Amino acid sequence: xxxxxxxxxxxxxxxxxxxxxxxxxxxxxxxxxxxxxxxxxxxxxxxxxxxxxxxxxxxxxxxxxxxxxxxxxxxxxxxxxxxxxxxxxxxxxxxxxxxxxxxxxxxxxxxxxxxxxxxxxxxxxxxxxxxxxxxxxxxxxxxxxxxxxxxxxxxxxxxxxxxxxxxxxxxxxxxxxxxxxxxxxxxxxxxxxxxxxxxxxxxxxxxxxxxxxxxxxxxxxxxxxxxxxxxxxxxxxxxxxxxxxxxxxxxxxxxxxxxxxxxx
Numbered sequence: 001x002x003x004x005x006x007x008x009x010x011x012x013x014x015x016x017x018x019x020x021x022x023x024x025x026x027x028x029x030x031x032x033x034x035x036x037x038x039x040x041x042x043x044x045x046x047x048x049x050x051x052x053x054x055x056x057x058x059x060x061x062x063x064x065x066x067x068x069x070x071x072x073x074x075x076x077x078x079x080x081x082x083x084x085x086x087x088x089x090x091x092x093x094x095x096x097x098x099x100x101x102x103x104x105x106x107x108x109x110x111x112x113x114x115x116x117x118x119x120x121x122x123x124x125x126x127x128x129x130x131x132x133x134x135x136x137x138x139x140x141x142x143x144x145x146x147x148x149x150x151x152x153x154x155x156x157x158x159x160x161x162x163x164x165x166x167x168x169x170x171x172x173x174x175x176x177x178x179x180x181x182x183x184x185x186x187x188x189x190x191x192x193x194x195x196x197x198x199x200x201x202x203x204x205x206x207x208x209x210x211x212x213x214x215x216x217x218x219x220x221x222x223x224x225x226x227x228x229x230x231x232x233x234x235x236x237x238x239x240x241x242x243x244x245x246x247x248x249x250x251x252x253x254x255x256x257x258x259x260x261x262x263x264x
Contacts, residue, residue, distance in 0.1 A: 001082065001083065001084040001085065001223055002082075002083050002084055002223040002224070002260055003080060003081075003082055003083075003260065003261040004080070004081045004082075004083055004193065004223075004224075004226060004258050004259065004260055004261070005078075005079075005080055005257075005258070005259050005260075005261050006029075006077075006078065006079060006080075006081055006191055006226055006256070006257065006258045006259075007076070007077070007078045007255075007256070007257045008027060008075075008076070008077040008078075008191065008198070008228075008254075008255075008256050009074070009075075009076050009253075009254070009255040009256070010027065010074050010075055010239065010240060010252070010253070010254050011072060011073070011074035011252070011253045012072060012073045012074060012240070012250050012251070012252050012253075013071065013072045013250065013251045013253070014070075014071050014072065014073075014246065014248045014249070014250050015248045015249045015250070016071070016246060016247070016248045017069040017070065017071055017246065017248075018069070018070065018071075018244040018245060018246030018248055019066070019067055019068060019069045019070070019244065019245055019246065020067055020244055020245040021046075021065065021066050021067075021070070021073065021242060021243075021244035021245075022063075022064070022065045022242055022243050022244070023063070023064050023065075023073070023240065023241065023242030023243075024061055024062065024063050024064075024238075024240075024241050024242065025044070025061065025062040025064075025075060025239065025240055025241075026055075026059050026060070026061050026062075026189075026228065026229045026237060026238060026239055027042075027062070027075055027077050027228065027239050027240070028040070028042060028060040028062070028077060028228065029077075029079070029081065029190070029191075029226050029227060029228045030058075030059075030060050032089050032227060033085065033086040033088065033089045033090050034083065034084070034085055034086050034087075034088070034089055034212075034227070035081050035082065035083045035084075035085060035226060035227060036081070036082040036085060037079055037080070037081055037082075038079060038080040038081075038082065039079050039080045040077070040078070040079030040080075041076075041077070041078050041079065042062075042075065042076075042077050043075060043076045043077075044062065044064065044074070044075045045072075045073070045074055045075070046066045046068055046070050046073065048064045048065060048066035048068075049062050049063070049064045050063055050064050050065055051063045051064075057186075057229070057230055057231045057236055058230070059228075059229035059230065059231070059236075059237070060229075073242075074253075075240075080261070081226045083222075083223040083224070083225065083226060084222055084223025087211075087222075088209040088210060088211050088212075089203065089209065089210040089212075090208070090209060090210075091205060091208050091209060091210055094208065097184045097205050098184065099184075099232065100184040100185055100186045100205065100232060101179060101182060101183070101184045102179065103176065103179050103180075104232050104233045104235075105155070106155050106156060106172055106233040106234060106235065107155075107156045107172050107175045107176040107179060107232075107233055108155070108156070108157070108176070109156065109157055109176045109177075109180060110157035110161070111157075111161075112157060112160050112161040113156060113157055113160050113173065113176050113177065113180075114180075116142065116160065116177070117177055117180050117181075120134060120135065120138060120177070122134065122135075122181050127206060127207075128178075128183045128204055128205065128206040129204070129206045129207075129211060131178070131181060131183060132174075132178060132183070132185075132202075132204040132206070132211070132213050133213070135174055135177045135178060135215075136174060136213045136214075136215045136218060137218060139170065139173060139174055139177070139215050140170075140215055140216075140217075140218040143159075143160065143163065143164070143165065143169075143170060143173065144163055144164045144165075145164070145165070145166065145170075145216060146164040146165065146166075147166055149162055149164040149165055150162065150164075150165040150166060150168075150169050152168070152234065154168075154169060155172070156169070156172035156173045156175065156176040157176070159172065159173060160173050166216075167199055167200040167201070167216040168200045168234055170200070170215040170216040171187055171188070171200040171201055171202050171215065171216075171234075172187070172233060172234065173215070174202045174213065174215045175187060175202060175233065178202070178204060183204060183205070184204070184205035185202055185203065185204045185205065186202070186203050186210070186230045186231060186232065187200065187202065187230060187231055187232065187233045187234055187236065187237060188200065188201050188202065188203055188212065188227055188228075188229070188230045188237070189227075189228050189229045189230075189234075189237040189239065190225055190226050190227040190228045190229075191225070191226040191228065191256050191258050192214075192224055192225050192226075192258060193224040193225075193258045193259070193260065194224075194258075195256060195258070196255065196256055196257075197254055197255075197256050198228075198239065198254060198256055199214075199216075199225070200216075200234070201213060201214040201215070201216070201221055201225070202214075202215065203221075203230060212225065224258075226258060
């Protein structure tokens with residue numbers, strides 16, 4: 001178990017003033033079997049949060065609207081996470097697990113992933129956990145980490161065909177491969193010690209439990225990780241989504257700090 005102090009900062013800077021800004025934010029980690037969140041503080045600027053709700057995937061979502069003209073928008077989330085409380089997250093609603101069994105437009109395989117799937121020979125393995133480990137190990141050796149080769153809109157097939165991508169791409173490719181074998185699995189957005197940005201990984205359903213796999217780092221998810229949200233793919237876990245009035249360009253800055261607290 002670890003006690004992690006975290007800070008998640010996101011800022012959008014606009015080239016001019018905008019208004020009529022409606023937004024939704026999925027930036028708040030919540031308690032699970034694996035983690036407990038304490039002393040959390042959330043600041044949004046301009047400060048116009050109108051409501052807080054939980055979406056159909058169990059993610060905390062903030063909604064807001066401001067009509068004021070502004071040149072920047074962002075949030076800061078800070079707090080303490082007690083992690084490593086369990087090795088898995090229980091699946092309390094078994095009837096909803098099937099939602100994560102099917103491909104999405106982002107994870108749908110093409111020629112490259114289909115050919116790679118055949119090479120994995122997953123039928124020789126016993127269960128979903130063994131298959132997920134095999135997929136993770138193989139993917140880590142077959143796909144290269146690199147920034148600037150993909151974008152937020154890149155699909156699993158496009159990323160895998162290109163051979164290089166970031167954590168989002170690793171997660172989408174692993175989801176695609178697991179779902180080809182009818183294994184329920186979901187995309188996770190969160191934070192990790194030493195990253196400096198948000199991180200993405202995969203949870204696989206096995207024996208009525210959600211088990212975390214990080215294909216980017218070829219690791220089982222443990223007490224170095226703080227989960228924020230989950231969904232079928234990246235689109236269900238968008239940290240910031242909104243619409244505004246203004247003919248401008250925008251620049252996004254994200255800074256994540258996760259440090260272990262130690263007794264002095």
